[in-house]
Amino acid sequence: MRQKMAKPTKYIFVTGGVTSSLGKGIISASLAKLLQARGYHVTIQKLDPYINVDPGTLNPYEHGECYVTEDGAETDLDLGHYERFLGVPTSQANNITTGRIYQTVIDKERRGDYLGKTVQVIPHITDEIKRRIKLLGSRYKYDFVITEIGGTVGDIESLPYIESVRQLKWEMGDTNSLVIHLTLVPFLAASGELKTKHTQHSVKVLLENGIQPNILVLRTEHELGDELRKKVALFCNVDYSAVIQSIDVSTIYEVPILMQKEKLDVTVLKKLGMSYEVQPDLSPWKKFLKRLQHPKCEVKIGLIGKYVELPDAYISITESFKHAGAVNNCHVNLILIHSEDIDESNYQNILRDLNGILVAPGFGDRGIEGKILAAKYARENNTPFLGICLGLQCAVIEFARHKLGLKKAHSTEMEMKTPHPVIDLMEDQKAVTEKGGTMRLGSYSCLLKESTKAYKAYGVKEITERHRHRYEFNDRYQKSFEKAGMIASGINPDNGLVEIMEISSHKWYVGVQFHPEYRSNVLNPHPLFIDFIKASIS
Numbered sequence: 001m002r003q004k005m006a007k008p009t010k011y012i013f014v015t016g017g018v019t020s021s022l023g024k025g026i027i028s029a030s031l032a033k034l035l036q037a038r039g040y041h042v043t044i045q046k047l048d049p050y051i052n053v054d055p056g057t058l059n060p061y062e063h064g065e066c067y068v069t070e071d072g073a074e075t076d077l078d079l080g081h082y083e084r085f086l087g088v089p090t091s092q093a094n095n096i097t098t099g100r101i102y103q104t105v106i107d108k109e110r111r112g113d114y115l116g117k118t119v120q121v122i123p124h125i126t127d128e129i130k131r132r133i134k135l136l137g138s139r140y141k142y143d144f145v146i147t148e149i150g151g152t153v154g155d156i157e158s159l160p161y162i163e164s165v166r167q168l169k170w171e172m173g174d175t176n177s178l179v180i181h182l183t184l185v186p187f188l189a190a191s192g193e194l195k196t197k198h199t200q201h202s203v204k205v206l207l208e209n210g211i212q213p214n215i216l217v218l219r220t221e222h223e224l225g226d227e228l229r230k231k232v233a234l235f236c237n238v239d240y241s242a243v244i245q246s247i248d249v250s251t252i253y254e255v256p257i258l259m260q261k262e263k264l265d266v267t268v269l270k271k272l273g274m275s276y277e278v279q280p281d282l283s284p285w286k287k288f289l290k291r292l293q294h295p296k297c298e299v300k301i302g303l304i305g306k307y308v309e310l311p312d313a314y315i316s317i318t319e320s321f322k323h324a325g326a327v328n329n330c331h332v333n334l335i336l337i338h339s340e341d342i343d344e345s346n347y348q349n350i351l352r353d354l355n356g357i358l359v360a361p362g363f364g365d366r367g368i369e370g371k372i373l374a375a376k377y378a379r380e381n382n383t384p385f386l387g388i389c390l391g392l393q394c395a396v397i398e399f400a401r402h403k404l405g406l407k408k409a410h411s412t413e414m415e416m417k418t419p420h421p422v423i424d425l426m427e428d429q430k431a432v433t434e435k436g437g438t439m440r441l442g443s444y445s446c447l448l449k450e451s452t453k454a455y456k457a458y459g460v461k462e463i464t465e466r467h468r469h470r471y472e473f474n475d476r477y478q479k480s481f482e483k484a485g486m487i488a489s490g491i492n493p494d495n496g497l498v499e500i501m502e503i504s505s506h507k508w509y510v511g512v513q514f515h516p517e518y519r520s521n522v523l524n525p526h527p528l529f530i531d532f533i534k535a536s537i538s
C-alpha cells in the first residue's frame with residue numbers, strides 16, 4: 001500500500017440521464033484507464049439502486065451476468081468492465097446496492113446505535129451511502145475514486161444517491177470532486193437533425209436536485225457540430241470544453257482512445273487542479289486494439305448456454321474471447337446456441353461447423369441435456385472444448401454415461417436420486433438454506449499436474465481462480481474416470497476438491513470448476529482462453 005499522499009483523494013461521480021444503457025460503466029472505465037495511463041491510481045465503484053442485497057440472487061435475464069470478485073463478492077457486471085480495462089482487482093467495497101445500505105442501517109437501528117433517534121432517509125441512509133463512497137478513498141490508496149450511480153436521474157429509487165452526491169460535492173468542494181453527466185443526443189432521421197432537448201431537461205432534473213454537472217458526455221450516432229456543443233454549454237451552464245462527444249464505435253475498447261481525443265481526462269484534471277502535462281501511455285492498449293481490429297484468421301466457436309437471448313448474461317466470456325483472440329491474431333466468431341434447441345436428432349448438424357465448443361456456466365436443469373450432448377459431440381469429434389463450472393459438470397456427466405457405462409449418471413442438482421451422483425453437493429453446502437451469498441465464492445488456489453493441458457496453458461504449478469458454485473466432482477469416481485482417460489489435472493491443495501478435468505488423448509478438452517472469464521483482461525488475457533483458441537485454429 002502507498003504512503004499517505006500529500007493530496008487528498010479526488011472523487012468523480014458519473015450520473016446518467018435520458019435513458020439507461022448509455023454506457024456509464026464504459027465511460028467510467030475509459031476515464032479511469034486514461035488517468036491510470038498517466039500514472040495515477042484509480043478505482044471505480046458502482047452504486048446500484050435496487051433492493052437486492054447483491055445481484056447474486058438475480059436471474060441473469062434481469063441484469064445480465066453476475067460478476068465475482070477475488071474476495072467473493074457477487075456484483076454488477078460493470079465491475080467486470082472496470083477490471084478488464086484497468087487490470088486491477090475490485091472488491092465488495094466497489095459495488096453497493098440500496099439493499100445493502102438499508103440492511104446496514106436497519107442492523108444498526110436494531111443494535112440501538114441511533115440512541116432513540118428517528119431513523120430517516122436523510123441523514124441516516126445518505127450518511128451510510130457517503131460513508132461507503134468515502135471508504136474507498138480513506139485508505140490513501142487512490143488518487144481518484146470514480147463512483148458510477150446506477151439508473152437514470154429522475155428515477156425514484158436513485159434519489160438518495162443523487163442527494164448523497166449533492167452533499168458530498170458541497171462538503172468536498174469543486175477542486176476535490178466533480179460530476180460527469182452522461183446523456184443521449186438522438187438523431188431524428190426525418191428532419192436529419194440531432195436533438196439536445198432531452199439533455200437540457202435531464203440537466204434540469206439534476207439542478208432540481210441541487211447538482212450542477214461539471215462535464216457532459218453526450219452519446220450520439222453522428223458527429224456533434226460546434227454549434228450544437230455551444231448550445232448545450234449555454235443551456236446547461238457548462239464550459240464549451242466540457243461538452244464531450246461519445247460517438248458510437250464498433251468496440252468498447254476504442255472508447256478510451258475516443259475520450260482521449262475529446263480530452264475528457266485533461267478536462268477532469270484541469271478542473272480538479274491536477275497536473276495534466278504528461279501524456280497517457282496507451283501503447284499496449286493500442287497494440288491490443290490493432291490486433292483486435294485487424295485479425296489474420298477467424299474461428300467459429302459455439303457458446304452453448306440457456307440465457308443466450310440476453311448476450312450480457314455471458315459478457316465476461318465474450319470479452320475473454322476478444323482478449324485471447326487478439327493474442328492469437330484471430331477473430332473469434334462466437335455463435336450463441338440455445339442449449340434447449342439441441343437434441344439427439346439435431347446435435348450433429350448444429351455443432352458440425354464449429355471449430356470449438358464452450359459449454360457455459362448455469363443453474364438448474366433447463367437445457368441440461370443439450371449441454372451434455374454438446375460435450376459428447378466435442379469429445380467424440382476431437383473438437384476443442386472448454387467447459388466452465390456447469391460446463392465441466394456436464395462434461396463429467398457425459399463421460400460417466402457414455403465412457404463408464406453409468407447410463408443414469410447425473411448431478412444431484414438436477415436429479416436428487418440418481419444412482420450415480422458424479423456431481424454432488426459440496427459437504428459444507430449441505431446445511432445451507434439461505435440462497436444469498438452462500439455459494440463457494442471467490443478466489444481459491446489450485447495445484448496443476450505437470451504434463452497436462454492445463455499446466456501447459458498456465459506454465460506454472462500453482463494458480464488461483466474465482467468460484468461460484470455449490471456442487472463439485474464426486475471424487476469417489478475419480479479412479480474410474482482416470483482409468484478411462486479423463487483425468488483431474490487441477491486440485492485444490494487445501495481441501496482436495498477437483499478443479500480441472502481433462503481428456504488426455506483429446507486435442508484440447510478441458511473443464512474447469514472455476515470461472516477463468518472473471519480474470520481475463522485486455523493486457524492479461526486468460527491462458528486457458530488463449531490455448532483453447534489456439535487449438536481451435538489448428
Ligand code: GLN
Pocket residue numbers: 360361362363364388389390391413468469470471472
Ligand atoms: N449449478 C452448478 C453449481 O452450483 C454450477 C454453477 C455455475 O455454473 N456457476 O455447482
